[in-house]
Amino acid sequence: MHQNKVPSALTIGIARGGLEIKQFMRQRESVVFTLAFPIMLLGIFGSVFTNELTAGVTFSQYFVAGMIASGLVNTGFQQLAIMIPVERDFGTLKRLRGTPMPASSYFIGKAIVVFVTMTIQVFLLLIAGVLFFGVNLPTDPAKWLTFTWLILLGSAASTSLGIAFSVIPKSGRSASAVVSPVVIILQFFSGVFFVFTDLPAWMQQVAAIFPLKWMTQGMRSVFLPDSFAAREVAGSWETGRTFIIILAWFIAGLIISIRTFKWDQQK
Amino acid sequence: MSDSGNVISVRSLKKSYGSTQAVAGIDLTIAAGEIFALLGPNGAGKTTTVEILEGFRVRDSGEVSVLDTDPAVKGEAGRIWRNRIGIVLQSTSDAGDLSVQDTVAHFAKYYANPRNVEEVVKAVGLTEKSNDLIRTLSGGQRRRLDVALGIIGSPELLFLDEPTTGFDPEARRAFWALIKTLRDSGTTIVLTTHYLDEAEALADRVAVINHGLIVEVSTPALLGGRATSLATVSWLGSDGPQSERTDNPTTLIRKLTESYQGEIPELTVKRASLEDIYLEMIGGADASK
Numbered sequence: 001m002h003q004n005k006v007p008s009a010l011t012i013g014i015a016r017g018g019l020e021i022k023q024f025m026r027q028r029e030s031v032v033f034t035l036a037f038p039i040m041l042l043g044i045f046g047s048v049f050t051n052e053l054t055a056g057v058t059f060s061q062y063f064v065a066g067m068i069a070s071g072l073v074n075t076g077f078q079q080l081a082i083m084i085p086v087e088r089d090f091g092t093l094k095r096l097r098g099t100p101m102p103a104s105s106y107f108i109g110k111a112i113v114v115f116v117t118m119t120i121q122v123f124l125l126l127i128a129g130v131l132f133f134g135v136n137l138p139t140d141p142a143k144w145l146t147f148t149w150l151i152l153l154g155s156a157a158s159t160s161l162g163i164a165f166s167v168i169p170k171s172g173r174s175a176s177a178v179v180s181p182v183v184i185i186l187q188f189f190s191g192v193f194f195v196f197t198d199l200p201a202w203m204q205q206v207a208a209i210f211p212l213k214w215m216t217q218g219m220r221s222v223f224l225p226d227s228f229a230a231r232e233v234a235g236s237w238e239t240g241r242t243f244i245i246i247l248a249w250f251i252a253g254l255i256i257s258i259r260t261f262k263w264d265q266q267k
Numbered sequence: 268m269s270d271s272g273n274v275i276s277v278r279s280l281k282k283s284y285g286s287t288q289a290v291a292g293i294d295l296t297i298a299a300g301e302i303f304a305l306l307g308p309n310g311a312g313k314t315t316t317v318e319i320l321e322g323f324r325v326r327d328s329g330e331v332s333v334l335d336t337d338p339a340v341k342g343e344a345g346r347i348w349r350n351r352i353g354i355v356l357q358s359t360s361d362a363g364d365l366s367v368q369d370t371v372a373h374f375a376k377y378y379a380n381p382r383n384v385e386e387v388v389k390a391v392g393l394t395e396k397s398n399d400l401i402r403t404l405s406g407g408q409r410r411r412l413d414v415a416l417g418i419i420g421s422p423e424l425l426f427l428d429e430p431t432t433g434f435d436p437e438a439r440r441a442f443w444a445l446i447k448t449l450r451d452s453g454t455t456i457v458l459t460t461h462y463l464d465e466a467e468a469l470a471d472r473v474a475v476i477n478h479g480l481i482v483e484v485s486t487p488a489l490l491g492g493r494a495t496s497l498a499t500v501s502w503l504g505s506d507g508p509q510s511e512r513t514d515n516p517t518t519l520i521r522k523l524t525e526s527y528q529g530e531i532p533e534l535t536v537k538r539a540s541l542e543d544i545y546l547e548m549i550g551g552a553d554a555s556k
Contacts, residue, residue, distance in 0.1 A: 005379050006346050015376045019365070026364040026400075091356060095416070098321060098354035099377045100346040264323070 006100045013108025020113035035121050038067045039128045046133045060133040065219035066192035071121050073212050076114040076158025081165040081179040086172030097263040115155045147222045154215050157246050160253030167260045186212045211249040214242045274299050274424050274455045280329035282315050289315040291479035302456040304466040307476035308549055313459055321354050321426055350379050353422030355413050357429055363402030367393050371415050378420030391415045406433040427458045443468050463542040477549045491544035503532035
């Protein structure tokens with residue numbers, strides 16, 4: 001009788017991450033779109049707004065911070081909240097449910113694919129930014145440290161919230177229509193496309209509830225000179241608060257995911 | 268395996284959805300090493316029963332034991348239990364961008380004692396398609412991949428839900444041979460099917476479910492008194508085709524042989540087929556669904 005040693009949740013989760021990356025890379029259109037879209041947007045906005053916000057800070061420089069933060073939401077939250085209902089419709093999740101694979105392995109696999117896609121996307125965006133749009137990279141190691149934890153924690157939060165939100169679309173077909181407006185509105189409110197402090201106060205206050213505003217602000221603290229912090233709402237980068245708020249969203253998403261995750265469409 | 272040798276035992280199982288009672292008190296035992304088929308029209312409670320056994324649905328009441336475990340088991344104990352069963356669902360259409368080999372090898376990583384990947388791919392007849400992407404497979408080939416994923420963990424108990432829907436006759440026979448091989452290697456198999464010939468070819472025992480209750484459990488040969496049912500003897504008489512239902516077909520044929528002095532024209536002797544018996548049991552019109 002073999003009841004011994006089912007592989008650990010982490011082992012299976014890592015295997016799932018590898019599989020998910022392979023699957024993602026084989027969907028060529030989606031790979032090209034995911035990786036090239038932020039660069040295209042940077043190109044468009046960089047060409048439209050050519051003014052400097054303050055001496056030495058171009059709009060492209062401001063915008064690249066917003067694009068990276070947006071990338072976190074797109075590759076994690078948006079991608080997962082759309083893809084998971086599709087996997088549910090296809091019966092992929094139900095089949096997994098019938099195996100010894102635990103839900104946590106599935107979540108780990110998603111987190112891995114989000115982190116890897118995000119890393120590639122940021123890498124390409126920064127190369128394009130530096131080569132074509134005059135974006136300056138920070139030289140201070142402390143800024144790169146902030147950058148690193150923002151990407152790690154941001155991917156994790158975005159993943160957990162995407163899984164949590166995936167119970168809302170009734171079907172894979174409707175998922176995109178339910179999820180995309182949420183993301184686009186958040187992007188406008190959070191100062192991705194416009195300078196955040198130029199937005200109406202109520203919009204700023206709504207945005208401050210959600211993590212994208214904090215991811216964007218965090219990325220600005222990496223890519224803009226410290227003198228620019230004076231132009232933020234609080235007059236500073238609020239790094240500690242940023243960390244706590246994104247962490248809180250990560251934990252909330254995780255708890256909701258564990259409690260509400262649905263393996264098939266029936267009740 | 269339990270002391271009684273039963274892999275599955277179910278007592279007074281009930282499940283309702285709102286005001287509809289899907290399963291209305293089912294008792295069932297399935298022994299180790301048998302192929303057990305569940306037959307019944309759509310909406311009879313067949314799928315609900317199987318999904319409770321598979322751990323996908325929670326029952327309202329009754330006792331259920333599958334491999335000495337309550338299928339509602341959660342957490343680590345649930346994983347250990349799932350490690351011992353294999354489930355082939357009705358239809359899945361996922362992961363089209365992976366190869367057969369990659370998919371089977373990946374699922375092998377979920378289990379404590381997986382079978383050899385190449386051997387499983389070979390057993391389901393997909394060796395030549397091993398490196399092809401799933402989305403290039405035909406319906407029947409996809410179904411065989413589903414089976415490969417169901418057996419990769421060397422399950423003691425395998426659930427097969429309508430496994431040969433969409434197969435051509437040759438593929439079905441090859442598939443039946445595969446299922447028998449699995450049974451011969453000690454796997455207990457629970458099969459739901461719409462094909463009566465499939466149940467007859469494979470099952471050691473069949474249960475007919477209707478209106479959430481078991482109508483009868485028997486071997487395919489004995490179901491519904493089939494072996495002792497009246498035989499129908501037909502032949503071509505001088506006034507056209509004749510037929511007679513009788514308990515004693517041999518006696519009738521002897522009489523006919525005498526009156527025709529040799530060959531009886533167009534003679535056939537027919538017992539009720541499993542399908543005839545089944546349709547009668549579930550009440551005619553319901554069955555066409």
